[in-house]
Amino acid sequence: MIYTAIDNFYLTDEQLKNSPSRKDGIDEATETTLRIYGCDLIQESGILLKLPQAVMATGQVLFHRFYCKKSFTRFNVKKVAASSVWLASKLEESPRKARQVLIVFHRMECRRENLPIEHLDLGSKKYAELKIELSRTERHILKEMGFICHVEHPHKFISNYLATLGTPPDLRQEAWNLANDSLRTALCVRFKSEVVACGVVYAAARRFKVPLPENPPWWKAFDADKDGIDEVCRVLAHLYSLPKAEYIPVCKDGDSFTFSMKSSDLQSKPASKEVPPSSPLVNSDSNAAKTAPSSGNLESGGSKDELVDPNGKESRRSDDESNNVPTEGGVKDDSVPKSKSEHRNEAIGERNKEREKDRDRERDRDRDRDRERERTKCRDRDRGRDSDREREREDSDRDKARERRRHSKDGGKDSGHSDKSRHHSSRDREYRSSSYSSRDKERRRHHSYA
Known part of the structure; x- marks a missing residue:
């Protein structure tokens, strides 16, 4: 059982030999190649994503730690590398979006497998x-890490060690490069960062032929042996003696960042189902074809003359068929197996055909949409005409209602004027009559006094 704690994730050689990948039947060379391949993906993706070196170093350490607990047959090395970069960018406070990580890994896989570089559709199911x-x-x-992802790199010790030893400045860059290369191996899960830093300093000093103090030994001052x-x-x-790491498909989950794996699987399945001409199934079918007409003639109750001619014809046919079978087999055997480039070309051709079909479908959909738009426009026009007519009505x-109101108002005004004139005329008459009566009274008074 491996217990994970801060700066305590270190394994022995026996634990590494009994790793989950070894238990699943993966040998040491394959496991080493896959580890180097995954670290190469992390380093290259970090450069394309413009991440600092600390993010790439943390991602590689997390990658090695994860495969110390899980097998390469259960988890795809490409997907684990992508997730390690994504997680390390968050831990080192340089986060990147999942979309950016997926686009970078998709492009790297297309380049590494010599596939046509295609755009990863962000709206696709893939x-x-x-x-x-x-x-x-x-x-x-x-x-698997127990949410404890603390990583201590040997890079921060290198500068202090070289400054203490008083080495030339060129040695620092060489030791730094060796520390970056050491992340491709399992040294980060075998030794502490101080030991790895002392190892790369010693290797850089040997390469530049710089003497280091040995009496007393310099490594004892840095807690190393x-x-x-x-x-x-x-x-x-040993790392520098190995060739460039290539991808080895050992994972049961064959999905990748491109459609290459699926297309190759689809091409390999129908080929495996074909039966060779020399198989017992073909021979049994040919024998059945030979015996079928004779049994049919025996069952039919005809005369001897009728039996002779059909048998002769059928025997000739069977001889011709038997002569034709090996020639067909020879033609099939002489056929040259297709190479990987031909399979890729066929896959590319199939993809192009599918794209053309999709484009035709999209064009048909666009045409249908245009037709629907025209129909809706015509309907809207008709509705607009009807609405205009209703508005006019x-x-x-x-x-008409306003004119009626005006006429009614004019009639009311005329009747009001006539009533007023009548009222004024009656008032004038009363005034005149009252004035005449008052004058008569005054006259009568004057006449009486006289």
């Missing part, structure tokens, strides 16, 4: 599946 798988793998890493330093140098020398009705 992108949605990759995004879900990226977050799921990140959760697996966090679960000679055996650990020698092992670090041996692992680095309403306006005419309103005008």
Whole structure:
């Protein structure tokens, strides 16, 4: 059982030999190649994402720690590398979006496998599946680490050690490069950062032929031992002797960041189902074809003359068929097996055909949409005409109502004037009559006094 704690994730050689990948039947060379391949992906993706070196170093350490607990057959090395970069960018406070990580890994896979570089459609089902798988793998890493992702790199010790030893400045860059290369190996899970730093300093000093103090030994001042330093140098020398790491498909989950794996699987399945002409199934079918007409003639109750001619014809046919079978087999045997480039060309041709079909479908959809738009426009025009007619009718009705109101008002005004004139005339008459009566009374008074 491996217990994870802060700066305590270190394994022995026996634990590494009994790793989950070894238990699943993966040999040491394959496991080493896959580890180097995954670290190369992390380093290259970090450069393309413009991440600092600390993010790439943390991602590689998390990658090695994860595969110390899980097997390469259960988790795809490409997806684990992508999730390690994504998680390390968050831990080192240089986060990147999942979309950026997936686009970079998709492009790297196209380049490494010599596939045509295609744009990763962000609205496709493939992108949605990759995004879900990226977050799921990140959760697996966090679960196996116990959410303790503290990483201590040997880089911060190198400058202090070289300054203490008083070495030339050129030695610092060489030791830094060796420390970056050591992350491709399992040294980060075998030795502490101080031991790895002493090992790369010793290797850089040997390469530049710079003497280091040995009496007393310089490594004892930095809490390191000679055996650990020698092992670090041996692992680095073995790393430089290996060829460039290539991807080895050992994972049961064959999905990748491109459609190349699926297309190759689809091409390989129908080829495996074909039966060779020399198989017993073909021979049994030919024998059945030979015996079928004779049995049919025996069952039919005809005369001897009728039996002779058909048998002769059928025997000739069977001879011709038997002569034709090996020639067909010879033609099939002489056929040359297709190479990988031909399979890729066929896959590219199939993709182009599918794209053309998709384009035709999109064109048909666009045409249907245009037709629907024209129909809706015509309907809107008809509706607009009807609405205009209704508006005109309403306006005419309103005008008529207004005219009626005006006529009614004019009639009311005329009747009011006549009533007023009548009222004034009656008042004038009363005034006149009253004035005449008052005058008569005064006259009568004057006449009486006289």
